[in-house]
Amino acid sequence: MATTMNFLVNHENAALPYFGNEAKYKLVDLTADFLLWTTGDTVVKNHMTDNPIAGELNAAATLIPDTGYVTVPICFYEDYDANPCLHTVIGMGIDGRYVFCFNFIGATATIPRLEAWDTSAHLHCYNQTLGGNGSNVETPANSFVKAIETLNGGTPGAGWVAAGLGTAIAGAANYLNLDTAPLAGSKDLYCNIAIRIPYTATPSAELFCLTIRYTYL
Numbered sequence: 440m441a442t443t444m445n446f447l448v449n450h451e452n453a454a455l456p457y458f459g460n461e462a463k464y465k466l467v468d469l470t471a472d473f474l475l476w477t478t479g480d481t482v483v484k485n486h487m488t489d490n491p492i493a494g495e496l497n498a499a500a501t502l503i504p505d506t507g508y509v510t511v512p513i514c515f516y517e518d519y520d521a522n523p524c525l526h527t528v529i530g531m532g533i534d535g536r537y538v539f540c541f542n543f544i545g546a547t548a549t550i551p552r553l554e555a556w557d558t559s560a561h562l563h564c565y566n567q568t569l570g571g572n573g574s575n576v577e578t579p580a581n582s583f584v585k586a587i588e589t590l591n592g593g594t595p596g597a598g599w600v601a602a603g604l605g606t607a608i609a610g611a612a613n614y615l616n617l618d619t620a621p622l623a624g625s626k627d628l629y630c631n632i633a634i635r636i637p638y639t640a641t642p643s644a645e646l647f648c649l650t651i652r653y654t655y656l
Contacts, residue, residue, distance in 0.1 A: 442545030442622075442655035448474075448516045449538050453530025457540045457627050464540060465516050465526055473517040474528070474649070476634045477501060485515070486523035496644060504638050510600045511634040532633035534597040536589045541617060541628040541651055551628060551653040553615040555584050555608045559648045568634070568645045569609035579609035583634050584647070586615045590629045600633045614652075 449455075451463035467474075475491075477483060483491050483499035491499070501511045514531040518524050530538040541551065557563050557571075565571035570581030585605030587595045595604060606615045617628040632649075 440545065442543060442547055442653070444544070444551075444651060444653075445542040446651070447540040447542060448526070448528045449535070449540065450516065450526045450529055453535030453538050456537045456629070457542060465518065467516065468519070471519045473519065475515040475517050475525070476511040477513055477515065478511065479513045479515075483515075483525070485525060485527040487525040488523050490517065490519060490524050493644075500642075500644070501636065503636055503640050503642060506638050508601070508638070509636050511636065514632075531631065532600055534594050534599075535631055536594045537629050538589070538631045539629065541630075543622055543628065543653075544625050545622075546624050546656050547622040548654040548656050549621055549652075550619070551617045551622070551651055553586055553608060553617060553630060553632075554611070554650040554652055555582065556610065556648045556650060558646075559650075561611075561648075561650065564609040564647075566645045566647050567641060567643060568647050570607065571609075573641070573643070577610060579613035580607055582607040582609035582613060583636050583640070584608050584632065585635055586630050586632045588615060588617055588628075588630050590617070590627070591619060595631055599631070600635050605631075605633065617651075 446467045447464040478501045480499040514528040515525045570578040587605040
């Protein structure tokens, strides 16, 4: 029997795991739903009832600083066909342990890992968000997307992103292992994911694809 995985986000309390607290998590539809990193405003906010449009997203965007870096403060789960459609992911980018949950049903032959790509074709990481030049150059080490494993590692600390504790994920070489060994059976894995933008970035809105890669027995 094939091993399957459900992707869930915590929308109530990042100190509580999925098991026993299922109602505090939202199940992500991998074919229709999105994660949206933004600063937000009075329109693009928790429990927004309509899917945000381009002008609304631009108005709510994170401002690039003149120097240094900025960590995007909010991640919304966009439940595309629901009302309300936006839900704040609790604990993202701060000291949250149980934020993004990967609910595995069955064993794996390899350690599940988190990757980031331009698209679901998994060919390139040219996007600026993933460290590329937006066209034809990949520099995965410069990825804005930072991730840290929290099931075994515990709470990452409020300043984990600024402290450089996360892995810059992009492409096949820069990924995050979500456990220390292949899974012997069903298990919930967790991580925290943030976006940290340098002052050298060009303002843009980019889509990218988060991928969980594993093989099963």
